[in-house]
Amino acid sequence: MATVTLKGIKKIYDKDVLAVSDFDLEIADKEFVVLVGPSGCGKSTTLRMIAGLEEITEGELYIGDRLVNNVAPKDRDIAMVFQNYALYPHMTVYDNMAFSLKLRKMGKKEIDKTVRRAAEILDITEYLKRKPKALSGGQKQRVAIGRAIVREPQVFLMDEPLSNLDAKLRNQMRAEIIKLRQRIDTTFVYVTHDQTEAMTLGDRIVIMKDAFIQQTGTPHEVFNHPANLFVAGFIGTPQMNFFDGELKKDDASYSVRVGEAYIELPESKQRALREAAHEEKKITVGVRPEHIALLSEDDVEEGLSGTLLFSEMMGSSVHLHIKMGEQEVIIVRPTGTREGVGHVPYDVGANVSFLLPGTDCHLFDKETENNLIEFIAD
Numbered sequence: 001m002a003t004v005t006l007k008g009i010k011k012i013y014d015k016d017v018l019a020v021s022d023f024d025l026e027i028a029d030k031e032f033v034v035l036v037g038p039s040g041c042g043k044s045t046t047l048r049m050i051a052g053l054e055e056i057t058e059g060e061l062y063i064g065d066r067l068v069n070n071v072a073p074k075d076r077d078i079a080m081v082f083q084n085y086a087l088y089p090h091m092t093v094y095d096n097m098a099f100s101l102k103l104r105k106m107g108k109k110e111i112d113k114t115v116r117r118a119a120e121i122l123d124i125t126e127y128l129k130r131k132p133k134a135l136s137g138g139q140k141q142r143v144a145i146g147r148a149i150v151r152e153p154q155v156f157l158m159d160e161p162l163s164n165l166d167a168k169l170r171n172q173m174r175a176e177i178i179k180l181r182q183r184i185d186t187t188f189v190y191v192t193h194d195q196t197e198a199m200t201l202g203d204r205i206v207i208m209k210d211a212f213i214q215q216t217g218t219p220h221e222v223f224n225h226p227a228n229l230f231v232a233g234f235i236g237t238p239q240m241n242f243f244d245g246e247l248k249k250d251d252a253s254y255s256v257r258v259g260e261a262y263i264e265l266p267e268s269k270q271r272a273l274r275e276a277a278h279e280e281k282k283i284t285v286g287v288r289p290e291h292i293a294l295l296s297e298d299d300v301e302e303g304l305s306g307t308l309l310f311s312e313m314m315g316s317s318v319h320l321h322i323k324m325g326e327q328e329v330i331i332v333r334p335t336g337t338r339e340g341v342g343h344v345p346y347d348v349g350a351n352v353s354f355l356l357p358g359t360d361c362h363l364f365d366k367e368t369e370n371n372l373i374e375f376i377a378d
Contacts, residue, residue, distance in 0.1 A: 002064035002077075002154035002187060003029050004050060009059035011045050019045045021211045023059070032181055032188040034202035036195055037234070041208040043191045044159055050189060051080050051157050063155060079148035080157040083164055085140045087132040087147075093119075094128040097147045118149040121183055122176070138169045142176070149184060158190045162197065174200060195235050199223070207231050229369040232286045232362055238319060238330045241292070243356070245285040247278060247363065247372070254278070256363065258285055258356060261304050265358045272373040283372065284364040289319070289332040291360035295353040303355040308348055322352050329354075 009023035020042040027033050035043040048054040050061065052073035061068055068076050087096050094115060101111045119125045122142045132140055141161060148156060161177075162170045174197060181188060181201075192198055198205045199219045207214045207222060207230075215227040226232035232240050245258040254273045256263040263285070265273075295303045306324030313335070320331040331354060363372040 003027060003062070004155055004187060004189065005060075005062040006046075006050075007060040007062075009046070009049065009061065010057045011042070011049060011054060012057045018211050020049070023213060025206060025213070025216065027187060027189065030185055030187055032190065032201060032203045033206060034190045034192060034198040034204070035206045035208060036192055036198040037208035037214075039193060040210075042211045043193075043206075043208050046208075047080075047157055047159050047189060047191045050155070051078055052076050053080075077154040078157055079151045079153035079155075080159065081141075081144050081148050081161045083160040083162075085132070085144045085164075087140060087143060089132050092129055092131055093124065093135070093143050093146075096132070096143055097128075097150055100147065100151050114150050115146075118146045121149065121180065122146050136169075137165050138173055141165065141173060145177075145180065149180075153186065155187045155189065156184075158188065160192055161190075162192070162194075170194075170197075177201060196237065199235070207234060209234075225371070225373075226286075226362060227371055229284060229286070229364045232364070232371075236288055238289050238332065240286045240288050240362070241329050243285045243287070243327075245283050245363075247273075247281050247283050249278075249280050256283070256285060256358070256361065259304055261356070263356050263358045263361060265361075269358070269363075269373055276372065276374070278372055282366045284366060284369075285356065286362040286364060287356050287360060289330040290317075291357060292329070292331045293355040293357060294331065294333065295355055303353050305351055305353040308350045308352050310348060320352065322354075 004027040006023050006025045009020060011020040012018055023046060025033070035046060037043050045054055049056050052068070052071065056069050063076055063078070088099070091099070097115045097118060098111050101114060116125065119128055122145060124139065124142045124146060127135060127139055127143070132143070135143065144161070162173050165173060178201065190201060202219060204216060204218055205222050206216045209230050215222055215231045217225070222231060222235050226235065233242070243258045245256050248255045248257055252274060254265055254270055256265065304324060306322035306329060309321045309323050309328065311321065312319040315335070317332050317334050320333065322329045322331060364370065365372055
């Protein structure tokens with residue numbers, strides 16, 4: 001197993017197309033790191049540079065203690081799984097998995113033992129005699145992963161391996177990858193555009209946009225303490241609600257105004273704002289749909305209000321889409337509780353009053369779009 005270290009990595013295509021810039025990351029031995037972001041952000045290019053499939057324009061890349069910038073892919077001791085499986089169609093599953101081992105001149109008995117052990121881990125033993133055309137998408141992906149496992153690489157690279165699968169298969173394969181990680185215990189670098197995959201699989205997540213890292217942290221950190229407006233809107237389903245607001249200051253005490261409503265901030269946020277010496281300013285206030293509180297008729301004067309456009313029943317929760325001025329606000333409430341079915345006005349056009357809680361609101365600078373509050377350990 002090995003660490004992977006990227007120092008000041010930059011990739012420029014055709015002299016003027018910036019694909020990756022200022023990429024610094026230390027991946028620990030046996031850590032599972034996920035690179036996530038929208039299409040074109042540079043995540044797959046970064047993975048391909050680690051694999052040796054793309055040249056590095058600037059910076060240094062280490063696998064373990066070895067500088068590998070100019071080392072050929074076959075000599076980096078890595079294995080890569082692609083989204084299109086890349087299986088040999090004329091070979092059986094067994095031969096696909098054994099191919100790299102035969103190139104190493106490994107003995108037949110050892111090859112057989114290694115392939116069958118990997119097939120057992122992935123539950124594909126019964127398919128070893130089949131050819132790829134006789135397999136489903138999920139089975140093909142297992143074979144592609146198995147072909148990488150048998151090589152026992154120091155680093156396992158996966159480039160959007162689930163993107164070609166339907167929703168049900170993606171969920172199943174995501175669970176399989178979690179189990180696989182526990183069994184083979186190696187270093188993983190995984191690329192996806194799906195933030196749900198990133199949140200469920202990664203020990204740490206690297207969120208990218210337009211060639212730059214926006215934030216690196218655990219799933220808990222990036223969800224609860226987004227570094228900027230982009231991360232806040234990218235991580236979480238449904239997306240975080242954003243409101244125009246003002247940061248108000250009275251002596252050493254801060255509050256936030258959104259419309260005519262005032263939000264009281266907890267002491268932890270007050271202290272962070274004081275330490276950063278923030279003055280009064282216009283800000284963007286972010287609140288996740290599940291953190292917005294519905295108000296009773298007796299409390300409507302304390303909060304905000306809007307008109308119910310429609311509601312979505314999602315099984316364990318209901319999503320309320322509310323029109324407030326020119327913007328749409330989404331509120332998520334659990335079903336089957338006092339705040340759920342039967343206690344929320346579901347009729348289209350009904351007036352809905354709600355409160356933005358100070359404990360769960362995020363404050364972003366209007367100009368820089370950065371979070372005003374540094375990370376606060378919970």
